[in-house]
């Protein structure tokens with residue numbers, strides 16, 4: 717083999733570009749229940765079901781402070797609606813109570829949320845969702861009531877909202893061409 721470093725260069729290039737794509741992927745911001753907010757009378761499992769939640773996305777719980785809350789709980793508590801003494805050992809992982817709670821879905825796993833007010837969880841204020849680590853699907857493909865501007869001030873690097881998909885595909889085209897070029901080098 718005339719260039720023993722060629723494979724190494726291909727691998728490193730691929731990894732670097734994949735990391736760039738990962739960090740450029742926009743996180744999305746979902747208002748739980750969309751216009752209905754977080755309240756009794758909405759089917760939140762049905763709300764969550766069509767969305768593809770990925771790591772870094774943000775859930776926003778909107779409700780009147782003092783009338784509801786948002787507890788991140790174990791699957792057992794989600795099922796039983798019983799928060800026990802409200803401790804972590806009872807399955808209550810995090811408590812949000814401000815009325816405009818932002819929950820970052822930071823890990824690729826299942827999350828479960830309920831309202832702990834008497835009867836509210838049993839009345840339907842409960843849902844679960846699965847968060848995936850998604851490097852392959854283009855960002856911002858959902859269009860049903862999802863706002864996409866969460867990180868424009870953070871790591872968005874000043875890009876306009878409409879150009880995100882184009883940037884994404886351009887990056888993958890560059891990755892593909894770079895690897896083809898290196899392969900035939």
Ligand SMILES: [Cu+2]
Nearest residue numbers: 784831833836
């Ligand atoms: Cu409630």
